[in-house]
Amino acid sequence: QVQLVESGGGLVQAGGSLRLSCAASGRAFSRCAMGWFRRAPGKEHEFVARISWTGSSTYYADSVKGRFTISRDNAKNTVYLQMNSLKPEDTAVYYCAADRGSRVNYRLEGSYDYWGQGTQVTVSS
Numbered sequence: 808q809v810q811l812v813e814s815g816g817g818l819v820q821a822g823g824s825l826r827l828s829c830a831a832s833g834r835a836f837s838r839c840a841m842g843w844f845r846r847a848p849g850k851e852h853e854f855v856a857r858i859s860w861t862g863s864s865t866y867y868a869d870s871v872k873g874r875f876t877i878s879r880d881n882a883k884n885t886v887y888l889q890m891n892s893l894k895p896e897d898t899a900v901y902y903c904a905a906d907r908g909s910r911v912n913y914r915l916e917g918s919y920d921y922w923g924q925g926t927q928v929t930v931s932s
Contacts, residue, residue, distance in 0.1 A: 816926030
């Protein structure tokens with residue numbers, strides 16, 4: 808079992824930066840691939856980024872590539888999402904998720920076993 812708690816969201820102007828954190832409890836965390844998703848009002852969950860359990864592999868949605876960076880610190884049971892050059896279209900609730908099985912279809916919600924409660928990110932123009 809893995810419990811996830813996101814933090815670090817807030818209101819920022821376009822062009823600004825935020826760093827989201829996802830603190831995990833449970834010994835299984837270090838063996839889980841981790842992902843970030845987001846949901847904007849009226850839209851479905853959108854894949855944002857993923858990192859392997861070792862941290863050696865990362866994947867990004869095209870919409871955030873070059874602006875966002877996912878990382879993890881297994882000693883602290885925490886995964887991060889550094890978001891730079893934020894745009895109004897990045898406004899959403901951001902969720903972290905844990906995948907126990909390192910599934911291939913990592914862009915799909917169903918590939919993740921545990922989810923946090925989400926943190927709001929609002930980017931003003």
